[in-house]
Amino acid sequence: MTEFRSINAATGEAHGDPIAISTPADVAAACEAAAAAFDTYRATDRETRAAFLERIAEEILAIGEPLIEAYTAESGLPRARGEGERGRTVGQLRLFADVVRKGQWQQIRIDPAMPDRAPLPRPDLRLRMIAVGPVAVFGASNFPLAFSTAGGDTASALAAGCPVVVKGHPAHPITGSLIAAAITKAVRDAGLPEGVFQHLVGPSNELGAALVQDPRIMAVGFTGSRAGGLALVKLAQAREVPIPVYAEMSSINPVVLLPEALKARGEALGAAFVGSLTMGAGQFCTNPGLILAVEGDGLDAFVSAASAGVSGAKRQTMLTTGIASAYAKGVQTLSALPGVEKLAEGELGSTTCGGAVLFQTTAEKFLADKAMGDEVFGASSVIVRCKDEGELLAVLEGLEGQLTATLHMDDADEGTASRLLPVLERKVGRILANGWPTGVEVSHAMVHGGPFPSTSDPRTTSVGSLAIDRFLRPVSYQNLAQGLLPAELRDDAFGDGAPRLIDGKLTLN
Numbered sequence: 001m002t003e004f005r006s007i008n009a010a011t012g013e014a015h016g017d018p019i020a021i022s023t024p025a026d027v028a029a030a031c032e033a034a035a036a037a038f039d040t041y042r043a044t045d046r047e048t049r050a051a052f053l054e055r056i057a058e059e060i061l062a063i064g065e066p067l068i069e070a071y072t073a074e075s076g077l078p079r080a081r082g083e084g085e086r087g088r089t090v091g092q093l094r095l096f097a098d099v100v101r102k103g104q105w106q107q108i109r110i111d112p113a114m115p116d117r118a119p120l121p122r123p124d125l126r127l128r129m130i131a132v133g134p135v136a137v138f139g140a141s142n143f144p145l146a147f148s149t150a151g152g153d154t155a156s157a158l159a160a161g162c163p164v165v166v167k168g169h170p171a172h173p174i175t176g177s178l179i180a181a182a183i184t185k186a187v188r189d190a191g192l193p194e195g196v197f198q199h200l201v202g203p204s205n206e207l208g209a210a211l212v213q214d215p216r217i218m219a220v221g222f223t224g225s226r227a228g229g230l231a232l233v234k235l236a237q238a239r240e241v242p243i244p245v246y247a248e249m250s251s252i253n254p255v256v257l258l259p260e261a262l263k264a265r266g267e268a269l270g271a272a273f274v275g276s277l278t279m280g281a282g283q284f285c286t287n288p289g290l291i292l293a294v295e296g297d298g299l300d301a302f303v304s305a306a307s308a309g310v311s312g313a314k315r316q317t318m319l320t321t322g323i324a325s326a327y328a329k330g331v332q333t334l335s336a337l338p339g340v341e342k343l344a345e346g347e348l349g350s351t352t353c354g355g356a357v358l359f360q361t362t363a364e365k366f367l368a369d370k371a372m373g374d375e376v377f378g379a380s381s382v383i384v385r386c387k388d389e390g391e392l393l394a395v396l397e398g399l400e401g402q403l404t405a406t407l408h409m410d411d412a413d414e415g416t417a418s419r420l421l422p423v424l425e426r427k428v429g430r431i432l433a434n435g436w437p438t439g440v441e442v443s444h445a446m447v448h449g450g451p452f453p454s455t456s457d458p459r460t461t462s463v464g465s466l467a468i469d470r471f472l473r474p475v476s477y478q479n480l481a482q483g484l485l486p487a488e489l490r491d492d493a494f495g496d497g498a499p500r501l502i503d504g505k506l507t508l509n
Contacts, residue, residue: 004203006174009076010317012352019173021202027210033195034134034163035216041196042131042161045487046498050097052190053159057093059182060086060150067178074172075144076317076352077280085145092152092442096159099465103498105129105160105472108488110502113479123479126489129472131161133218136211138232139169139176140223141319142283148172149179149199152442152463153221153246160471162219163196167211170203171320177201205231212236212245219244219471223285223462226250226375226453233456246470247456248449250375251403252289253437254396256420258413261434262298269408270305273381274313276436278346278356281316282379283323286404286437289375291383292392303343303383306358313346313356313379323377327354330376337372339365343383354378363391367398389416393423401451401458402428404437427451429458 002021005014022030044052060067071082099105106128113124135157139148146152149166157164168176180199187196200207212220212235220236222229222245229247236245257269276288291306293299318324328349335342339361346356356379363386366372372382386392396405405428409417417433424431429450440448446464449455455462460470482490488498500507 004170004173006074007171007320008073009171009319010073010352012321015073016174019177019201021204022200022207024210026200027207027214030165030195030198030200031134031211031214031216033193034165034198035195037163037193037195038131038133040193041163044161044192046100046103048190049159049161050100052186052192053093053097053100053155055186055190056150056158056183057090057097059186060090060093060179063178063182067175070174070178071144071172074175075319077319081280082145085143088442089145089150092146092155093150095442095465096155096468099468100159101497103488103496105468106488106498107474108498108500110489110500112503125476125478126480126485127474127476128486128489130475132471132473133162134216135162135164135471136217136220137164137166138208138220138222138224139166139172141169141171141323142280142285143223144169144172144175145179147223147462149176150183152467153223154183156467157219157221157471158196160468162471163198165198165200165211165217167208168199168201170201173201208232209235213239215239215241217243220246221462221470222247224249225377229456244470245456246460246462248285248403248462249453249455250400251285251450251454252373252375253286253402253404253406254290254292254399255288255406255408255437256392256396257291257293257299257302258407258409258416259294259296259298260410260412261408262293262296262302264298264410266298266301267305270302270307271309272436273302273306274309274356276438277310277358277381278313278316278379279438281318281354282356283319283377284438286440287377287379287381288406288437289381290373290399291381292386292395293383294386294388294392299385303360306383307344310344310346310356310358315347315349315353315355316379317352318354318378321351324349324352324354327376327378327380330374330378331357331380334359334372334374334376334380334382337369339369340372340382346379356380359383360385363387363395366395373399389419393420396420396423396427399427401454403448403450403454404428404430404432406432406435406437408434429454429461
């Protein structure tokens, strides 16, 4: 097969013109171009690179209506979601432009020479962060814009000074191609080497494998399934020179309903939960797939309201027929587990749609069967009824690593919350109070990551300004002459606006 077609998510039918599939030769050429562009691109000054990121944002906005039309057709997501995601994509690029300009990401450290220090003199030492090299980025199915061709991985890698080779997601090839054309135009208009950005398309896993195995790729960004992420990690580690894979994978995002909050507003929490559960057909990596609470009247009110909301939920188009099929299979598997009770079910799904489902079980049964904690990607959630705080803690201790955990609490619940927090800190990347995990703010203090298997590296985030750190590494320069030092490490560079740690003291220019 040399071509494939875009699929309309709502109908399951092909639409648009045939799309040529990238070949192994295309992969090699893209990686060669990226490697050839690396030294030139990483040497760009902060203003040039920041302006380039902003130029990409403007080119994306300039696509206009054709982008939203492609987005809604290929994803089945509503227009408002597409417009919001476009705004987030542009916002991420502008955030990283601001990060690049300010220079903190360079982490400049200078330890001046101490020739008279006894018993041994100290050499002159200067440190900066540099780009790791060409980065492979895999587009995500559930965010055709914000986590795909020009998404957070691409934006943060370009901000770090890394050329990017994107393997576009086959579920939205038209959307991806429009964005790729916008980035390519921005590269050309900025006068940068062509290899700064390359775009590959095709439905096979072999295409992605070839990209990860190419020796010129130095890091990988991925958002998707656990199986897909682990397959890439295995390939990357088997290379002659292993490389890191920053994979965001599996999470069920426990929501803990504390007793006083339940007593005060159990019914309202139940209704609000359904809104989070069914948002976007539940196709969020932060979807609330697990509810934990101690038995009581407040929990009964929550269950009643949540069950009513789920029962009235309409089915929604899912991203692909494959995802709809996998969701239906996951729901069926969960339904068949001993000790799991189906509380409510919305409008039944179809080959292209998924319907909301709510289950419940006890803490004892949940602890006895790890399969109850498997992610079901869609609008499905399990309520775990605990006898007491001890059982609640036991369930949290037994969970795998998660992207998020949420505490619904009143002032009188703070004592309980304080006992849960040490466990949650070990288990998750983001802890929320009195909110819902769906919705990830793009900001400096955001962490969208967590312990395995939510990600392959719990030290990192794929959202927020810290995402740039994944694609940087430190280099130290000892006793180099001023003329040989990188510009930002020379004495005459002080005052360029970048902060510096000089002899252990932070200096702000």
